[in-house]
Amino acid sequence: QVKRSGKNAFRFFDPELNTHYRERITLENDLRLALERSEFELYYQPQISLKGKRVVGMEALLRWNHPTHGQIGPATFIPVAEEIGMIGDISHWVLERACGQLAQWRDAGFSDLRMSLNLSPHDFSRKDVVEMVTECVERHRLPSSQLELEITESMMMQDSAGVAAKVRAMRDAGLSVAIDDFGTGYSALAYLQKFPVSTLKIDRSFVRDLDGPSTNPIISAITGIARGFGLQLIAEGVERMEQAETLRALGCDIMQGYLFAHPAPAEQATAWLNVAPEI
Numbered sequence: 001q002v003k004r005s006g007k008n009a010f011r012f013f014d015p016e017l018n019t020h021y022r023e024r025i026t027l028e029n030d031l032r033l034a035l036e037r038s039e040f041e042l043y044y045q046p047q048i049s050l051k052g053k054r055v056v057g058m059e060a061l062l063r064w065n066h067p068t069h070g071q072i073g074p075a076t077f078i079p080v081a082e083e084i085g086m087i088g089d090i091s092h093w094v095l096e097r098a099c100g101q102l103a104q105w106r107d108a109g110f111s112d113l114r115m116s117l118n119l120s121p122h123d124f125s126r127k128d129v130v131e132m133v134t135e136c137v138e139r140h141r142l143p144s145s146q147l148e149l150e151i152t153e154s155m156m157m158q159d160s161a162g163v164a165a166k167v168r169a170m171r172d173a174g175l176s177v178a179i180d181d182f183g184t185g186y187s188a189l190a191y192l193q194k195f196p197v198s199t200l201k202i203d204r205s206f207v208r209d210l211d212g213p214s215t216n217p218i219i220s221a222i223t224g225i226a227r228g229f230g231l232q233l234i235a236e237g238v239e240r241m242e243q244a245e246t247l248r249a250l251g252c253d254i255m256q257g258y259l260f261a262h263p264a265p266a267e268q269a270t271a272w273l274n275v276a277p278e279i
């Protein structure tokens, strides 16, 4: 880790470190310009009801179309954006774009679609995060229940910023809140009392292990929890038909994954609303 603590603090001793450092600075500078250069794009991955054979929701996933490096995934640049204090602006853009798209789909006749967004811990440390979301939803005249904010278990564990209170305020405002990657952190059941969420997303690491009709105890437990708390359940990372069938048999009907569709630009996503992706 290189620290830019002072003008002369960094010495160019290690050529490899130097290259690393310069690449990182270039990435940071490019990232700062990406918003005004309109290089961000939202991709959408459908959430499918297996029973209904239709798209019930879309998860918005951010992409950066870099002018020379091509497309960069969020796992690469979101952590950098968080470090350089850009995540707030990016999240604001994501929220605006996703609500705009949902409004467009509503106007095209798809009025009961859910849109899921990923928020970063930094967003939840904002005092006005709830207002930011409700303002956007209201401006686009969307039913708040159609917007779902995804939070992670790590956000629930460090509750210094009053995340629980914000989740409650979101739910009071009618918004949906999902716990992403459920089961991978310390998902103590107590959290489900404290954070009144609406949806659990079963992490793909559990789905990956599902082969054939053998019951996976973790997934059975999660479906039981969802039923007990009256929560919606979505399975992520469904790649094979056997996984989909086992999930369905265990009582999880809504799924997302490469078996159905890879995340894709708005135009392709719109086509899936008309004709659900084939398995």
Ligand code: C2E
Pocket (backbone or CB within 6 Å): 045, 060, 061, 062, 073, 074, 075, 078, 094, 118, 119, 120, 180, 181, 204, 236, 237, 238, 239, 256, 257, 258, 259, 263
């Ligand atoms: P996530 O929220 O857990 O999103 C699911 C990731 O799994 C996505 O990667 C998606 O493309 C991928 N995926 C979907 N189906 C399958 C499958 O069947 N198999 C496998 N192996 N992978 C699948 P992606 O788009 O690269 O996003 C990575 C992470 O970046 C997301 O994980 C999310 O935490 C974060 N992220 C994405 N968009 C945003 C955003 O707008 N804001 C913030 N703060 N974070 C974002």
Ligand code: CA
Pocket (backbone or CB within 6 Å): 059, 117, 118, 150, 180
């Ligand atoms: Ca997610």
Ligand code: CA
Pocket (backbone or CB within 6 Å): 180, 181, 201, 203, 236
């Ligand atoms: Ca996830």
Ligand code: CA
Pocket (backbone or CB within 6 Å): 180, 181
């Ligand atoms: Ca994840």
